[in-house]
Amino acid sequence: MSFQYKPDITYDAGPTGCGELIMNLFLTMKKMDKGQMIEVVSYDPGAREDLPAWCRMQNNPLLARVDNGKISHYFIEKG
Template identity: 40%
Template sequence: MEPTDEGIIERLQARVDAVRAAACGVCARNVCGHEILFSVAMGLGDKPRCLDCLAAGLGKSTNPFRDHLNAHFRQRHCYAEVWRRENQREGFASDSLPGCLWSAADPERADDASESSDGRVAVSDEPGVAVFADETWDAGDIACGDLVLGLRHRMSALTPRARLMLVARDPGATEDIPAWCRMTGHALLAQHHPHYWIQRKD
């Protein structure tokens, strides 16, 4: 682990702890730690939603959305560590797919969830010289939940179809930003790490 990793994990954990046992912001059902972590990843950590409402709000089916986020977390050590802790807190083996969100009959639960090959955003690896941006945001080396939280805030401030050029130096951004755009429906026009051009959805 790099020296800063522990701090990133503890800040992510603190974000989960801050709203522990909150009610879903849509249906008022109590959310579990995993659902809070999903919400944090989507930039909704201050007003967590249950998995069903989170998926529905993004126009996704619950289980594919859940599996996609889980696969994404496994590639991100900060999310993976907090996920393991939440498994233990809720009484599940630390590396299992927790029974709160996966039914025992779910065939996925027996397998390692793996990143699906579909849904990858086709983007250019070339610098986006022709891509015009309305706004820029230099996120520096902000990582994990803090990056998407800041990004969500800035995208929501744009007018529909306006473009943001993001500078994000965290190495995880190469996975996090395309995944976040896929999940939220904003268009990733081009990426050339650490630069990302994102167009707000309508």
């Protein structure tokens, strides 16, 4: 699957629940530079609510969410 975004890092969270997913994402993004982009791949339906809210609270713009069946791809810029 091809997307218009070219992330610097891809984090495949698989079926990880949101608590663990958010913590791993936070730790991964801490190492990134402002303006870099991460793609998060998640099979957890709860992430569709939790990730956008986390992005708003952390001032990390959620550029897009692309759903492919039960798999969602989130493209997040480090703010």
